[in-house]
Amino acid sequence: MFFGRVEEIDDTPSADHAEGEVIGDGVRIRRRQVLRFSAAAGAVALLARTGETREPPKVADPFAPLTFEKVVEQLRPLAGVLLTLDQPNEEAYLHTVAALLHRVQPIPASSGKSSRPMKMSALARHRPLVVYEIDLKPGAKIRLHDHHDYNGVIYGVEGAVEVRNFDIVTPQKKGRSPDRDKEFDIRETTRGLVTAGRVSSLSRRRENLHEVVAGKDGARLIDVFTFFSKEARSRYLEFDDKPHGKDKRLYRAAYKR
Ligand SMILES: [Fe+2]
Known part of the structure; x- marks a missing residue:
């Protein structure tokens, strides 16, 4: 789990739970899980947050409606x-x-x-x-x-x-x-x-x-x-x-x- 802000993720790769940590009744973390966003995804998230606008990338929408x-x-x-x-x-x-x-x-x-x-x-x-x-x-x-x-x-x-x-x-x-x-x-x-x-x-x-x-x-x-x-x-x-x-x-x- 990661409870920080998105832009903190790359800076604090160990911010989630450590190996062996007990986080609840009988719940122990066996392997550290770190969420990593790509630089591009992070940039998009940051742009959305700040309201900055840029030319959107010219890619086909893979989730577009279909008949x-x-x-x-x-x-x-x-x-x-x-x-x-x-x-x-x-x-x-x-x-x-x-x-x-x-x-x-x-x-x-x-x-x-x-x-x-x-x-x-x-x-x-x-x-x-x-x-x-x-x-x-x-x-x-x-x-x-x-x-x-x-x-x-x-x-x-x-x-x-x-x-x-x-x-x-x-x-x-x-x-x-x-x-x-x-x-x-x-x-x-x-x-x-x-x-x-x-x-x-x-x-x-x-x-x-x-x-x-x-x-x-x-x-x-x-x-x-x-x-x-x-x-x-x-x-x-x-x-x-x-x-x-x-x-x-x-x-x-x-x-x-
Ligand atoms: Fe059925």
């Missing part, structure tokens, strides 16, 4: 390559998906109203990549479900949803889910709000289960799915929403018929 179609165009080959890799880095892929979703302008228009609690409309279908718009009425709940052999990124457009993610704790054979009607433990890993401009993601191995509940104003989301096989699909789970045992995040769950 939805352009974003899909960029994602399709990435999704295709992902499926060919023996050990695909899904986390890097999901971050890339999220970063591109942040650039979509304009957000695709909603495809009409529905009286149903949840409406899913396909915005793009290019397997293995499929993009949906999801409209949720106030309080609508997408019950706990898995994402067998596929991953996803939710991007908030309007309103809010509370998203709870879980991992299956009980050891499974690789790529297999627990048998139907057999109870097993799941652990809640995250619980947070997805509002406009925020994301929630899950991979095949990380937080593959989630429950989504819309807030009082409902929600509109964009959901990007990447399917790894023809068997990829979701199934609902039943779970007792009371934690058990010493671990306050453990719940009992089962796949039901």
Whole structure:
């Protein structure tokens, strides 16, 4: 950690915590971490602070808005390559998906109203990549479900949803889910709000289960799915929403018929 001013950083490289220092209950610094800004970044920060103006550098904005179609165009080959890799880095892929979703302008228009609690409309279908718009009425709940052999990124457009993610704790054979009607433990890993401009993601191995509940104003989301096989699909789970045992995040769950 560094608590000084930005321009002090280069002058005081040892101003953060020292090796071996205890900074809290049981928290010991193992390796000194020093934030170093490049001279250029420091200069930019200084200019911004002092209000000085100079000719901005002539570089393309790498974060500029992109149409939805352009974003899909960029994602399709990435999704295709992902499926060919023996050990695909899904986390890097999901971050890339999220970063591109942040650039979509304009957000695709909603495809009409529905009286149903949840409406899913396909915005793009290019397997293995499929993009949906999801409209949720106030309080609508997408019950706990898995994402067998596929991953996803939710991007908030309007309103809010509370998203709870879980991992299956009980050891499974690789790529297999627990048998139907057999109870097993799941652990809640995250619980947070997805509002406009925020994301929630899950991979095949990380937080593959989630429950989504819309807030009082409902929600509109964009959901990007990447399917790894023809068997990829979701199934609902039943779970007792009371934690058990010493671990306050453990719940009992089962796949039901
Ligand atoms: Fe889901």
